[in-house]
Amino acid sequence: MVARLLLVILLLGALIGGLAFFKYSQIQAEIAMFSQPPPAPTVRVVTVETTNWQPTLNSVGSIEAIQGVNVNNEVAGQVRAIEFESGAIVQRGQVLARLADDVDRAELEGLEAAERLAQIKVERNRALLKDRAVAQGDFDEISAQLDQARALVKSKRATIEKKTIRAPFDGQLGIRLINLGQFLPEGSPIVALQNLDPVYVDYALPERHLARLSTGQTVQVRIAADPERIFEGVIEAISPGIDRGTRNVRIRARLENPDLALRPGMFARVATLLPVEQEVLTLPREAITFNTYGDTVFVVREEGDQTLAERRQIVSGDVRDDQIAILSGLSVGERVVRSGQVKLSQNQAVRILDDEDAEGASE
Structure with a gap:
């Protein structure tokens, strides 16, 4: 009975010892694993270069x-026809709208008749003047009446012509501002032309x-x-x-x-x-960290067998597309972290990701 009890105690002791040894080994392995330094983060770099910028x-x-105007009418009248669409491209002289001119054309016929009568009187009196059958003063008066009749005809024709509104130059029309049958006082806006x-x-x-x-x-x-x-x-x-x-x-x-x-x-x-070009140092915008305390970059440098990232403050200048001028803080040929700087700290070891690695990672 005693022997059997001792055997059980020995077996339990061996089992507990084995479990304790296993747990101890597991803890030591985890300690060893966490005590190892983390792998260096991968970054992409860009070289500081000089570029000729035109100031x-x-x-x-x-x-x-x-050229841009609001096309309007010089004489008053009622809109009889609209011959354009809003937004249309037009040529100089193209008809845009017509105002009613029936009364003016009737008046023109009367004025042309008066002009023809004055012309007949002048021709008749010119023949009589040669025979001294009419005084020179009377002939001059009749000639003046002919000139007056011609001026009235010319004026009425100009008025009729002004009732046809045309584009003053080539361009694009805006939105129509008139309606068919609308009476337009002088100078009413019809449409914008640009x-x-x-x-x-x-x-x-x-x-x-x-x-x-x-x-x-x-x-x-x-x-x-x-x-x-x-x-x-x-x-x-x-x-x-x-x-x-x-x-x-x-x-x-x-x-x-x-x-x-x-x-x-x-x-x-x-x-x-400006005509003079200036030589400046440039970096891509994404390589610079902007904050209220100043702009900074991570400069990559070799120290022994390690590649370290050093934080450095810079002064940036003008911006051209994606490139920013560097006024101070960097020299030509220095390598700067272009992407991945968010996970970096001062003097942290890094692994540079070259173009081949980047292509493989993207695939």
Whole structure:
């Protein structure tokens, strides 16, 4: 009985000892695993390079039509015909609307009859004047009556012609503002007409830049409707005076607009290109971390057999597309972390992901 009890105790002791040893080994393995340094994070880098940038003078302005009017009528009348559609492209001289002219044409017939009668009187009296059968003064009076009749006919024809409203220049029409049968007083707006190719951009720059401006200078324009597109033009006119309120000089540039992407009234960002190019250091925007304490980047450097990422503060400048000018803090040829900097800390070891690794990871 005692022997059997000792045997059970020995078996239990062996079992407990085995479990304790197994748990101890497992804990030691986990400790060893967590005590190992984590693998270095992978990053992509870019090399700081020099780029020739053309300096610019930046401003904002508005797009203006090279010609733009509200077409109106010179004489009063009732709308008899409308011969255009809203938004249509028209040519100079194209008929847009006609006003009723029946009364004017009837009056014209009477005036033409009076002109013919005056012509007959002049011809008859001219023959009598040769024979001295009529006084010179009477002949002059009859001749003046003929001139007056001709002037009245010419005036009435001009009035009738003005009752046919035509496009004063090539362009695109706006929204129709009249209706058939409507009576139009003189000067009533009929439709807006804009010549959209080319167009102007009007903007202003501080007076200190006046000496750097000249006609023919290239400008680049961006609009909110198509922010990725750059429209190029040239300065056509510079105001001879300075605005007393703002001390700015007004500038007008001309832009080609064959696809009519630029419309009058659009807000425009204007960059006036200066003739002298400057050499600057540049980095992609994504390589820079922006915050209220200053802009920073992670510079990659080799130390022994390790590659470390060092945080460095920089001063950034102008922006061109995705590139930013670096004014100080970096040198040509230094490597900067382009992506993956969010997971980095000061002097942390990193593994650089080259293009082949990036392609494999993307696949």
